[in-house]
Amino acid sequence: MSRWCLVAMCMGFPLAAQAQDAFAPATSAVENGDFKAITSVLVAQDGKIVYEHYFDEGGAEARRNTRSATKTVAGILAGLAIEDGKISGKDARVFDLLPPARRQHMQNPDPRKEAITVEDLLTMSALVECDDENQFSRGNEERMYLVEDWVQFWADLPVQGFPAWISKPKDSPHGRSFRYCTAGVTALGEVVQTAVGEPLQDYAQRRLFGPLGIEKPEWQFAPLGLAQAGGGLGFRTRDLWKLGQVYLDGGRANGKQVVPAAWVQASLSAQAAAREEADYGYLWWLMKVPVGKEVRTYPAMAGMGGNTVFLVPDKRAVVVITTTNYNERQPHLLTFKLFTEKLLPAMK
Structure with missing residues (x-):
């Protein structure tokens, strides 16, 4: 059983199977090291968590x-x-x-x-x-x-x-x-x-x-x-x-x-x-993000290593990505690619 499944059961926040399936490519890509040392990802829509996964030993309670x-x-x-x-x-x-x-x-x-x-x-x-x-x-x-x-x-x-x-x-x-x-x-x-x-x-x-x-x-x-x-x-x-x-x-x-x-x-x-x-x-950073033929503005809190909180108004969503990519080249680009290539497409 994955770390996230254990966290979800213990904390009482089960995810719909459909949501888990939508974010499965993101989970696999991070676990495969495609984005280096991502430590956690959380996606919330309409004020509710639809995806939450911890990729390190710290888990949900780590500061x-x-x-x-x-x-x-x-x-x-x-x-x-x-x-x-x-x-x-x-x-x-x-x-x-x-x-x-x-x-x-x-x-x-x-x-x-x-x-x-x-x-x-x-x-x-x-x-x-x-x-x-x-x-x-x-x-x-x-x-x-x-x-x-x-x-x-x-x-x-x-x-x-x-x-x-x-x-x-x-x-x-x-x-x-x-x-x-x-x-x-x-x-x-x-x-x-x-x-x-x-x-x-x-x-x-x-x-x-x-x-x-x-x-x-x-x-x-x-x-x-x-x-x-x-x-x-x-x-x-x-x-x-x-x-x-x-x-x-x-x-x-x-x-x-x-x-x-x-x-x-x-x-x-x-x-x-x-x-x-x-x-x-x-x-606040006001990121200009290509979405299809448009460029949309997504506000972000951002820190070294690519640690970022994105606001996604058109999806009524908040996306949190934490990392320890402090010594990686262009760590913010790694976070940005995870956000735009794996997480945005998974959101309804």
């Missing part, structure tokens, strides 16, 4: 390090802090919300840094030189991990230069120049924590995880004790489904409005052009 999918959680928490009146809005200035010492001890002071807003951090478009995809960038996250104070690391960065081959914000789609910056989301975590007046992990549990029934998430912490909003949160596969489902359902869960509907809509709207194949919302 899986989904890396930068954590960033999406940071964006949700920022929206909740605004809803709670703790942050005035997306246009609130970051250095007005951070502890005063951040500004007092700042290197490379500049009025343009003072003008950086919460929305700039949510859209990876703050005007500081920070680019995780450029090994020479002063703000590359690998450099951040070498120092003790990760938020001050971000605060000290110089203003980004725009040589001829880099589009200036005014010449870019949505008026924003996108550069993927983990340090900026780390700073956003302290912005939220300072604004709400309680540890970030406690606020997250009270305002988001608790209402969704998510228990004991495993946070990573910066050397000075700040919960890392930029990556590393450990969730069960079903927890990731719940995070995706609440956004697919317009912010509602268990009969309550957990996340403001307007924040969900803004988060899932294009705010910056990130890639040829993706726009960017408020710490």
Whole structure:
């Protein structure tokens, strides 16, 4: 008997034979190693699980390090802090919300840094030189991990230069120049924590995880004790489904409005052009996925190794894929192929 059959019987979530048959090619392909080290896959439609399979020893209760999918959680928490009146809005200035010492001890002071807003951090478009995809960038996250104070690391960065081959914000789609910056989301975590007046992990549990029934998430912490909003949160596969489902359902869960509907809509709207194949919302990737002769937009929480939660509105579905493909070449492409070639076709 397969691992999934054992899990389904023990937890009381039997699948219809038809659904199991539809996803059998996906199961076989993963078990054959076609997508390297996939650890779990969950597909839910209309708020119900139609496929769930664990391919490692961890099983359903394992907290899986989904890396930068954590960033999406940071964006949700920022929206909740605004809803709670703790942050005035997306246009609130970051250095007005951070502890005063951040500004007092700042290197490379500049009025343009003072003008950086919460929305700039949510859209990876703050005007500081920070680019995780450029090994020479002063703000590359690998450099951040070498120092003790990760938020001050971000605060000290110089203003980004725009040589001829880099589009200036005014010449870019949505008026924003996108550069993927983990340090900026780390700073956003302290912005939220300072604004709400309680540890970030406690606020997250009270305002988001608790209402969704998510228990004991495993946070990573910066050397000075700040919960890392930029990556590393450990969730069960079903927890990731719940995070995706609440956004697919317009912010509602268990009969309550957990996340403001307007924040969900803004988060899932294009705010910056990130890639040829993706726009960017408020710490959500907006993936452009070819489906037949069309190109559809599927929002995604995504982290290193190809760990991804896809929202599939036209199928009323959430798809969770977790992996340990951290050292594989193009791991996100492996996840994308599993999603588009094996899972999408299996959904009604």
